[in-house]
Amino acid sequence: MAKKEKDIDVRFSKFGTVSFTSTTKVNDFMDRLQQGKISGNRCKTCGKIYFPPRADCHNCFGKDMEWFDVTGTGKLLTYSKLEYAPVGFENDVPYSIALLDYGDYKVFGRLAGNIPTDEIKVGMEMKAVPNELPNGQLNYVFEKA
Amino acid sequence: MGKVGIIGVGQSAFVRGFPGSVRELAFEGFREAMQDAGIATKDIGASVICSAPEYDKQRSPAGVLAEYLGLTPQPTFYVETLCSSSSMGVRLAYSLVKSGLHDVVAVVGFQKMSEITSAESQERMGRGADIQWESPFGTMMPAYYALHARGHFAKYGTTPDDLALIRVKAATYGQVNEKAVYRKPVTFDMFSDPENSMSGPVASPLRVGDCCANADGSSCVIIANEEKCKAFSKKPVWILGLGAASTAVNMAGRDIFSGLTVGMQAGEQAYKMAGITPKDIDVAEVHDCFTIAEMMAYENLGFAKPGEGKDLIKSKETYKEGSIPVNVDGGLLSKGHPIGATGGSQVRTIVLQLRGEAGPMQVKDPEIGLVHNIGGVGLYGNVTILGR
Numbered sequence: 001m002a003k004k005e006k007d008i009d010v011r012f013s014k015f016g017t018v019s020f021t022s023t024t025k026v027n028d029f030m031d032r033l034q035q036g037k038i039s040g041n042r043c044k045t046c047g048k049i050y051f052p053p054r055a056d057c058h059n060c061f062g063k064d065m066e067w068f069d070v071t072g073t074g075k076l077l078t079y080s081k082l083e084y085a086p087v088g089f090e091n092d093v094p095y096s097i098a099l100l101d102y103g104d105y106k107v108f109g110r111l112a113g114n115i116p117t118d119e120i121k122v123g124m125e126m127k128a129v130p131n132e133l134p135n136g137q138l139n140y141v142f143e144k145a
Numbered sequence: 146m147g148k149v150g151i152i153g154v155g156q157s158a159f160v161r162g163f164p165g166s167v168r169e170l171a172f173e174g175f176r177e178a179m180q181d182a183g184i185a186t187k188d189i190g191a192s193v194i195c196s197a198p199e200y201d202k203q204r205s206p207a208g209v210l211a212e213y214l215g216l217t218p219q220p221t222f223y224v225e226t227l228c229s230s231s232s233m234g235v236r237l238a239y240s241l242v243k244s245g246l247h248d249v250v251a252v253v254g255f256q257k258m259s260e261i262t263s264a265e266s267q268e269r270m271g272r273g274a275d276i277q278w279e280s281p282f283g284t285m286m287p288a289y290y291a292l293h294a295r296g297h298f299a300k301y302g303t304t305p306d307d308l309a310l311i312r313v314k315a316a317t318y319g320q321v322n323e324k325a326v327y328r329k330p331v332t333f334d335m336f337s338d339p340e341n342s343m344s345g346p347v348a349s350p351l352r353v354g355d356c357c358a359n360a361d362g363s364s365c366v367i368i369a370n371e372e373k374c375k376a377f378s379k380k381p382v383w384i385l386g387l388g389a390a391s392t393a394v395n396m397a398g399r400d401i402f403s404g405l406t407v408g409m410q411a412g413e414q415a416y417k418m419a420g421i422t423p424k425d426i427d428v429a430e431v432h433d434c435f436t437i438a439e440m441m442a443y444e445n446l447g448f449a450k451p452g453e454g455k456d457l458i459k460s461k462e463t464y465k466e467g468s469i470p471v472n473v474d475g476g477l478l479s480k481g482h483p484i485g486a487t488g489g490s491q492v493r494t495i496v497l498q499l500r501g502e503a504g505p506m507q508v509k510d511p512e513i514g515l516v517h518n519i520g521g522v523g524l525y526g527n528v529t530i531l532g533r
Contacts (some may be wrong), residue, residue, distance in 0.1 A: 016281020020272065036269045051397060052278040060292040078299070080291035082283065083346040086268035091285035097282055099292065099396050108279050122299040139282060 016139045018088040025055035028067070030138070037120060038070040038128050038140050040105055051105035073145040074100030079111055091134070098142055100126055112141040114140040119144070147371030150381035151245035151531070152249075153182025154493035156364040159326040159481035162259045163361035167214035168200050171255040173485065174363035175214050178251070182367045183456035184377055186215040189367070190247030194223050195230035195254040198262060198486030199269050210253060221234075225485075227273045228434060229366060229520035230254060232488030236387050238368040248373050249274045255363040256483035259499050266359060269462050273521045275395040287356055287395070287435065288348035289522040294437040295350060296402025305350050308436035309336040310458045312343075312354045312478055315433065317464070321477025321505040324490075326360040326481035340437070355436040360481030364489025366496075382496045384420030385513070386530035388412060394524055403452075407526025408432075408445035408517060415515070415528040417449075423447030426469060426530075427511035428498045430491035432519040433476040442517050443471070488518040492529065499533050 012032040026040035029052075032039045040051030045062035051070065056063055079098035089095075096111040107128050111120065125145040132138055155177025157163070163170050171194075179186070179443035189257065192214065193208040203209055211221035226233045231254030238250040274284055297303045314507035316331035318324055335343040335498040336354055343354030374381035388411035393399055416422060423446060442456035448469045457463055464473040474480055474494040477487060481491075497503045516529040 012277075017283055018280050020276040024277065052395065055524070068354070078292045080288045080295060080351075081346075081349040082288050083265070083348065083496055084285075084286070084287075086267060086271045086285045087262075087264045087432040090264075092283055095283060097284060097288055099402075106399075108282070108395060108397045110282050122295065137281075 001124065003084050006123050016137055017092055017133055017135065017137055019137070026053045029053055030112060032067065032141070033130050035137050036130050038107070039067045040070060043067040049104050051107060070128055072102070073109060073127045074102040076120070076122055076124045076142070077106070077122060078122060079099050081117070100128060100142055110139065110141045112143045115144060148374070149239050149372065150369060150374040150378070150383045151185070151492070151496055152369050152374055152378040152381055153367035154365070154496045155179070155181055155323060156486065156493050158324045159362040159364050159483055161326060161359040163257060164323065167203055167206065167257050168210055169416030171210050171253055171363045172213060172359060174255070174489070175251070176252055176367040177392070178365035178367050182377060184249070184273055184367070188249055188251050189216055189340065190253045191219050191233040191241060192216045192221040192251045192253060194221060195225070195234040195252065196256050197225060197227045197230060197273070197313045197488070199263050199473065200266070200484070201257050211502040214253065216251065216288045226525040227520035228432070228482070228484050229488055229518040229525045230485045231366070232491070232516065232529060233389065233525070233528060235366055235488065235492060236389055236527060239384055239387060242368055242370050249369045252366045252368065252489060253363065254365070254486040254488060256485040257361045258359045258483060262358065263280055272523070278307050279395055281317050284327045285348070286428055287351050290435040293350040293441065294397065297440065298350065300403045301479060303440065303455050304394040304414060305336070305352070307455040307458065308355055308440065309333055311433065311439050312518055313482070314464060315472060315476045315478035318473045318506055321470065322475045322480055325475045325479050327358045327475070327479040330456050335392035351435060351437065357434045357477040357482040360483045362481060362483030362486040362490070364486040365495060366489045366492050380500045382499050382531050382533060383527065385532045386415035386417070386421070387448045388414030388418070388527070388528040390414070390526045391524060393453060394521070404441045404445050405519060405523030406517060408442055409524050410526070411526040411528040412446045412517065415530045419530040421513065421530070424498065425512050425513050426474070426515045428495065429469065429471045429503060429515040429517065430474070430509045431517040433472055434482055434519070435479050437462070438519065439472065439476065446515070446517055452468060464499070465506065465508055473506045473508060488527065491518055492531070493532050499531060
């Protein structure tokens with residue numbers, strides 16, 4: 001028998017300004033984000049680290065994964081400030097997308113909106129923090145460390 | 146087994162707002178290629194139809210186009226790798242011919258981008274990246290390439306002015322290409338004039354002038370085995386080398402932001418298969434969806450050492466008279482970039498160059514040409530080397 005609509009786990013639909021995915025095997029990521037944790041995961045069989053997290057390890061084909069939290073700081077690899085937005089993101093403009101290098105993994109996200117442009121430098125240390133958007137959705141942003 | 150060559154090439158004019166349907170648009174490039182080859186539809190053994198989905202409403206376009214082009218009951222199928230779809234189509238057509246399954250294959254690329262708005266188009270292309278983990282942050286193609294521009298600037302000291310020079314070159318040739326969507330000149334000074342639209346911000350450090358023009362268009366490349374090439378064509382152009390690669394869709398899975406690994410890998414494969422080096426290339430078409438993409442292509446294909454692409458454009462070596470002419474048809478920047486039609490259009494330009502039929506864009510007596518076509522944000526890469 002087909003599941004009723006209310007039984008389908010759509011927690012991931014709360015990720016980002018507009019989410020294009022509602023159901024994923026790593027939906028617990030959203031509960032952890034709600035609790036203030038940005039999480040990747042690690043394959044318990046072979047030890048491979050993944051961010052963003054995955055349900056399946058393509059290294060050993062395992063599916064027994066354990067969560068870890070993104071902690072400490074990462075190096076700003078690159079960023080771009082958008083002055084024009086795709087459909088659905090008009091109310092967020094301007095905003096900056098960016099990438100932090102944490103060594104064992106990288107994190108893609110947005111820069112916090114309150115950092116003066118002249119203080120943003122490639123190579124600077126930053127930290128990823130959970131963020132609630134004005135429309136109630138959740139993402140994470142990078143703040144100066 | 147014998148060689149595989151190209152006996153016919155065609156493309157529609159690249160325009161804003163093509164006044165017809167998708168099948169009618171596709172016919173324009175097809176007609177020109179068929180008339181170029183001088184063959185009939187019964188001579189085509191199969192068709193490969195190439196585009197990126199969700200710009201128009203037609204699902205499974207291969208069957209609809211094959212019927213309109215008069216290519217039924219021959220087999221037809223759809224190939225999609227975003228902006229490199231028709232280069233991947235050429236790769237597949239090569240394998241269909243090389244295997245002996247078909248003697249002649251038509252590769253038809255098309256895109257009618259004007260059925261949706263520019264902001265909708267940005268959203269569609271943004272979803273050509275990682276929709277689960279990155280698109281929810283509000284991504285779009287100019288911003289993804291801007292991440293690479295920033296990476297290139299940080300590593301090599303490249304500047305927005307260096308990128309502007311690439312746009313100026315593109316416009317030089319867009320003006321003389323009657324198929325180009327953008328026929329106007331672009332000067333270096335426009336980029337520093339706040340009143341000029343070219344200087345307008347899009348996604349820092351890229352400006353309006355750094356971005357290619359969306360367009361409606363179609364292209365067609367007709368590929369044949371050696372026997373049919375010699376029977377049908379006085380000037381067949383041979384496929385000497387092919388390369389293709391893929392990489393992580395999400396930026397978090399990438400290691401390099403000053404180049405595109407798929408371009409490097411596809412280039413290495415194609416050079417090896419053709420038995421040549423970058424120095425042997427006489428004329429090239431590279432994927433300049435943004436100015437930074439052409440700069441990275443110079444370096445990724447070995448036309449310049451890493452970080453020295455800016456010197457190549459400053460010294461005008463990639464102009465028509467230079468040591469390695471690149472995108473002398475206006476490139477995606479001025480000719481326009483109707484996603485699925487682009488690779489076939491690039492192949493057409495190189496074929497015309499090698500046949501000495503490129504008119505005002507003709508490079509002096511080229512023998513070997515290269516096509517570099519990227520899909521998504523360096524997600525897919527194809528390099529095709531052609532020779533007389």
